[in-house]
Every structure is written in structure tokens, then in C-alpha cells.
Amino acid sequence: MATHDSSKTERAQISFGAFSRKPVERAASTGTVDLTLRAESAESWPDDAVEVGVIVDSYGLKGWVKVAAHADAGRGGDALLTAPRWWLLKDHERRSTGAQGAKVHGDSVVVALGGVTDRDAALLMRGTRVYICRSDFPALEADEFYWVDLLGLDVVNEVGVALGTVAGMIDNGAHSVLRVAYQASGVEGKNTTAERLIPFVGVYVKAVDQAAKQITVDWEADY
Structure with a gap:
């Protein structure tokens, strides 16, 4: 019997988003796409699958579907426009297929989507969560970062004081914000998890070293 890889499941649940200082338009892929609709299992599910959106409705009469993306096109959501294969999860059913004509x-x-040929079939896809392999995300500029790549990085300030670990990201409309979790003293001296919010902009974020899994910021521990 195959063993269950809990780490794979955890990675697959990470929500997708992108921080982009320089949003750019990216062309959709025009290459040949494998449109075979295949059943998948937890074992065949890619290790680097990242959730990028959810199918919310049908579109037209020819089997097209409408996807609510977790990030706008030009800020990472364009992975949906270019990925050669979509990985689909609804309830406990896993499937994958190719996509064509995404716009x-x-x-x-x-x-x-391959294998979805009419409106009735498209309607049955509602509620399906869409995943893309991280390796299929479009390349970013040197000063752009996908949110999923920032989660879990340690945050230190410029004098080496540890501020915590990136637990999540927020988009406030103007820019992204790091949610940095750290241990603090709570009631009766008991440790509790607290959170710092650090704007992810150049005036505060001085370096992102993904190899070292560390972000350096101009921020004090008592802010």
C-alpha cells in the first residue's frame, strides 16, 4: 500500500499570488497542448502543484469554463494563460488536462479544457480547484517574487535581529504586505504566536535571498 505524503498535501494547499513591482503583459502559449483528461491520484499529483484559482461557472455553450484566479493577470494569474497542464481537484477527485484558448x-x-465538450459538462466543473505546477509559472523580472516562494522564509533586520517567519501575504491594493509570525510572551508569561505586518516595498525590504531562505528588512523588533 502506498504511504501518504503529508508534506505533498500541505504544499498543494498553498494559495497562489504574486508581488510584482513591474506588472507586464505576457502572451498566452501557442504551443501544442495535450488535451487528454486523465484521472490522477495523490501519488501522481505533482510535488510543486500550487492552487491558482477555482472554476466558478460555465462560459458559453461549447464547454468553456470561467475561473476566478487568486491573482490578477500581470501579477501572477497569467500562469493560467500559459501552463501546458491544469491539475484539478473537486471533493476527493483528482484529474488533469490541457487548456487551450485561455484568455x-x-x-x-x-x-x-480538454475533455469538457459542452455546457453541461462545464457546469459540472463548478467548485473545482485549479492547480498549476510551480515549474510552469511564467518567469519574473529580477525584482518580482511569487508569494508562494516567500512563505516560510525567515525575516531579519539589518543588524541581524530575527523578526519571525513569513506566514502569509496580504494585498492591500497598493502593495503586498508580509505577515511575519513570531513567538511572544502572553498572559502569565506563556509563549504565544504574534504577528508583524511589514509592507513589501523597497523602502523596507532590502534583500530577498531565496537560496538562504531569508528576507532582510529595515524594521525594528519593537515596531
């Missing part, structure tokens, strides 16, 4: 439509992405 931005208002605040959503619409796409024709």
Missing part, C-alpha cells in the same frame, strides 16, 4: 475576461479567466 482574460473581465475579472476572470475563461478557457476550453
Whole structure:
């Protein structure tokens, strides 16, 4: 019997987003796509699968679906426009297929998925969570970072004081914000987890070293 890889499951649940100082338009892929709809298992699920959106409705009469992306196109959501294969999870059913004709439509992405040939089939896809392999994300500029790559990095200030670990990200509309979790003294001296919010902008973020798993910031522990 195959063993269950809990770390794979945890990675697959990470929500997707991107911080981008220089949003750019990226062209959709025009290469040949394998449109075979295949059943998948937890064992065949990619280790680097990242959730990027959810199918919310059908689109038109020919089997297209509408996807609410977790990040706007130009800020990382364009992974949906270029990935050669989509990994699909609904309830406990795992499948994968190719996508063709993906395009931005208002605040959503619409796409024709292999194996989904009519509106009825598209309607059955509602509620399906969409994953893309991290290796299929579009390349970013030198000063751009996908949120998923920042989660778990240690945060220190410029004099080496440890401030905590990136537990999540917030988009406040103007820029991204690091949610930095750290241990603090609570009631009766008991340790508790607290959180710092550090704007992810150049005036505060001085270096992101993904190899060293560390972010250096101009920020004090008592802020």
C-alpha cells in the first residue's frame, strides 16, 4: 500500500499570488497542448502543484469554463494563460488536462479544457480547484517574487535581529504586505504566536535571498 505524503498535501494547499513591482503583459502559449483528461491520484499529483484559482461557472455553450484566479493577470494569474497542464481537484477527485484558448475576461479567466465538450459538462466543473505546477509559472523580472516562494522564509533586520517567519501575504491594493509570525510572551508569561505586518516595498525590504531562505528588512523588533 502506498504511504501518504503529508508534506505533498500541505504544499498543494498553498494559495497562489504574486508581488510584482513591474506588472507586464505576457502572451498566452501557442504551443501544442495535450488535451487528454486523465484521472490522477495523490501519488501522481505533482510535488510543486500550487492552487491558482477555482472554476466558478460555465462560459458559453461549447464547454468553456470561467475561473476566478487568486491573482490578477500581470501579477501572477497569467500562469493560467500559459501552463501546458491544469491539475484539478473537486471533493476527493483528482484529474488533469490541457487548456487551450485561455484568455482574460473581465475579472476572470475563461478557457476550453480538454475533455469538457459542452455546457453541461462545464457546469459540472463548478467548485473545482485549479492547480498549476510551480515549474510552469511564467518567469519574473529580477525584482518580482511569487508569494508562494516567500512563505516560510525567515525575516531579519539589518543588524541581524530575527523578526519571525513569513506566514502569509496580504494585498492591500497598493502593495503586498508580509505577515511575519513570531513567538511572544502572553498572559502569565506563556509563549504565544504574534504577528508583524511589514509592507513589501523597497523602502523596507532590502534583500530577498531565496537560496538562504531569508528576507532582510529595515524594521525594528519593537515596531
